[in-house]
Amino acid sequence: MIEKDRGDSFAGKQTAHEWYSRGYLPHCDRTGLLQSITFRLADSLPQEVLRQLELEVACVAEDRRELHRRKLIEKYIDSGLGCCALKNPSVAEIIQNSFFxxxxxxxxxxxxxxxxxxxxxxxxxxxxxxxxxxSWKSFTGRWVMKHNAELELGVPGKSLWMREYWDRYIRNEEHLRTVIEYIHQNPVKARLCQFPESWRWSSACQGTLSLNVAPQEEDFT
Incomplete structure (x- = not known):
C-alpha cells in the first residue's frame, strides 16, 4: 500500500465537524477528514428483512440501538440479498473506474x-x-440501468442505489488500520474468496495507486 501525506486528516485534529442529515442517517461532512463510506443497492435489504431487523433492534437498550442496527445491516447485506448486480464484472469495473x-x-x-x-x-x-x-451513484446508476436488460442484471424498479449512505470519519491511525482491514476482509468474511488480495474489485488486490484515469466530465457531474 502506498502511503499518502494525510496532513491533519484525523478527527482529533479538527476544530469542528459539520453534521447534517438528509434522511434517517446523520452525516459528518468536512473536507480534510478521512471518511469510510458504505452505500448499497436499493434491493439489498427487502422490506421483510427490514421489519425483522427493527424488531431485533427494539429488544436492545436504547443507547445501543444504533450500533446494533448497523451491525445487523452489515450482517444481512453480507449474506448477499437482492439482485447483487455488482457481482457482474462489467458493473464492478464501472464502479471501480468511477473511484479512480x-x-x-x-x-x-x-x-x-x-x-x-x-x-x-x-x-x-x-x-x-x-x-x-x-457523483459516483449518479454515473454508475445511469450506466447500470441503461445496461440492465442487456447484461441480465435483474435490477428491479428505476433506481440502482439506496438513497442514503453511511459514513464514519477516521479518528486516528489505529482506527485507520482497523477500517482498512475491515474493508479488505469483507469478501473473505462473506466467503467470496479465501484471501483479501484474491478479490479483484478491492484495493487489497489493486493497490492504492493514484491512477490518472481521464474523467468524462459530462458523465460524472
Whole structure:
C-alpha cells in the first residue's frame, strides 16, 4: 500500500465537524477528514428483512440501538440479498473506474471494496462528501440501468442505489488500520474468496495507486 501525506486528516485534529442529515442517517461532512463510506443497492435489504431487523433492534437498550442496527445491516447485506448486480464484472469495473476518475482531484482514494450488493470506500474528501457520493451513484446508476436488460442484471424498479449512505470519519491511525482491514476482509468474511488480495474489485488486490484515469466530465457531474 502506498502511503499518502494525510496532513491533519484525523478527527482529533479538527476544530469542528459539520453534521447534517438528509434522511434517517446523520452525516459528518468536512473536507480534510478521512471518511469510510458504505452505500448499497436499493434491493439489498427487502422490506421483510427490514421489519425483522427493527424488531431485533427494539429488544436492545436504547443507547445501543444504533450500533446494533448497523451491525445487523452489515450482517444481512453480507449474506448477499437482492439482485447483487455488482457481482457482474462489467458493473464492478464501472464502479471501480468511477473511484479512480477523480482520485487526486475531488478526493484522495485510500481503500475500497466492491461487494455483490454494496460498496465500501475510504477517502480523504477534497470537496463536500455528499457531492462525491452523489457523483459516483449518479454515473454508475445511469450506466447500470441503461445496461440492465442487456447484461441480465435483474435490477428491479428505476433506481440502482439506496438513497442514503453511511459514513464514519477516521479518528486516528489505529482506527485507520482497523477500517482498512475491515474493508479488505469483507469478501473473505462473506466467503467470496479465501484471501483479501484474491478479490479483484478491492484495493487489497489493486493497490492504492493514484491512477490518472481521464474523467468524462459530462458523465460524472
Amino acid at each position: 476518475a477523480f482520485d487526486g482531484v475531488k478526493y484522495r482514494l485510500i481503500a475500497w471494496c466492491i461487494m455483490p450488493n454494496h460498496v465500501h470506500v475510504l477517502i480523504e474528501p477534497l470537496i463536500e462528501l455528499g457531492k462525491i457520493v452523489q
